[in-house]
Amino acid sequence: MRYFLGIFVFICVAIVAILGFRGTKFTKPPLYIFPDMDWQQKYKPQGENHFFNDERDDRPVVAGTIPRGYSWEMKKVFSKDYEYALALNPSLYTGKDEKGDWIKEFPVEVNHDLMALGQKKFTCFCMVCHGASGDGNGITREYGMIATASYHVDRLREMAIGEIFNTVTDGKGQMNSYADKLSPYERWAVIAYVRALQRAQHASIENVPQAHRAALGL
């Protein structure tokens, strides 16, 4: 009987201790049996500090060093003749002209280097879905992606390059944004290459200079 009473009292205390106070709001701080490192001495931002002569917790940047993780080139940005890149050629970043319409002319010089860069980036980022010739038959089709657009339709042939830039920048439908993978310049390069692909699949005899027609047997 003594054992029974002992066990009974122990079980009652255990039940109340484990379940009894669930949901109760405590107003006093909990007992810390193992405070670990919850309280320790530290310097607080803008705090007072008697160790240093200037009595401040915040320490100035050591002369001749550069803080890590801040890529702002302060001196450059605040210099008198600094020019904000976006303001110099807004169309390069937006694909729109000053009236807000999609631009139809490239805001960068179209030359062989741009085209070569465009081909390289297209191969890396677009070919998987759009296919090497831009017909939408990329390798993703084999894995069940069926909706990739072909560039060889009149709607996209006639689409202003500014609007295509917008698609590449912000994405469309199942297509992701490429703003974080391609710089604006690289995006224009890819678009120049897309235009070349469109041209390649939609050429007529008029596009071949007279001098080269014989070589094609025409």
Ligand code: HEC
């Ligand atoms: C993951 C697959 C995928 C990749 C990679 C991809 N696209 Fe697309 N793209 C699509 C799909 C799907 C559509 C059709 C979107 C829709 O109309 O909903 C599309 C549509 C387009 C269109 C037509 C937009 C319109 O207005 O109809 C253009 C132009 C285009 N992509 C260019 C690119 C370029 C340039 C790249 C590389 C930087 C690229 N895409 C990479 C899947 C992809």
